[in-house]
Amino acid sequence: MSQGQDKIIQKLTEHDQQFEAINERFDKVDQRFEAVDQRFDKIDQRLDGISVKLFEHDQRLDQMVTKDEFYVFRDQVLTGQDEMIAILRRLDQEHVFVIERIKRIEEDVEEHRRKLAK
Incomplete structure (x- = not known):
């Protein structure tokens, strides 16, 4: 090489x-x-x-639920509860008047019995 x-x-x-x-x-x-x-x-x-x-x-x-949806639902529930409370108060007042009316009717019945018994 x-x-x-x-x-x-x-x-x-x-x-x-x-x-x-x-x-x-x-x-x-x-x-x-x-x-x-x-x-x-x-x-x-x-x-x-x-x-x-x-x-x-x-x-x-x-x-x-979003806050707005929750608030709408809460308002609906509270409105419904307010309506139920109003109905219950009315029924309670009616109940008192009915009881008083029944007492007067019972007194009238007793008075009529006494008159009939005489």
């Missing part, structure tokens, strides 16, 4: 060594990327779980 060919082979050998060093660095970078990919996969799984929970919470919130 000639001296020129030896230099070429020597240069090719040096380049091969440099390429091997570069390949080793690429392998290390690939390992780091794989680790990062695994972390991203875990994060994706966690985000999927969070998304499911968020969707469930949205559904639950959609079923909940």
Whole structure:
């Protein structure tokens, strides 16, 4: 072999060594990327779980009553209770008058019995 060919082979050998060093660095970078990919996969799984929970919470919130709806319902209930209390008071007053009327009728009946008994 000639001296020129030896230099070429020597240069090719040096380049091969440099390429091997570069390949080793690429392998290390690939390992780091794989680790990062695994972390991203875990994060994706966690985000999927969070998304499911968020969707469930949205559904639950959609079923909940708003403050305005609650206040309307409360007002309706209180209005109904006020009406029932008014009816009960009226019935209670009527009850008192009916009892008094029954007492007067019983007194009249007793008075008639006494008159008939004479």
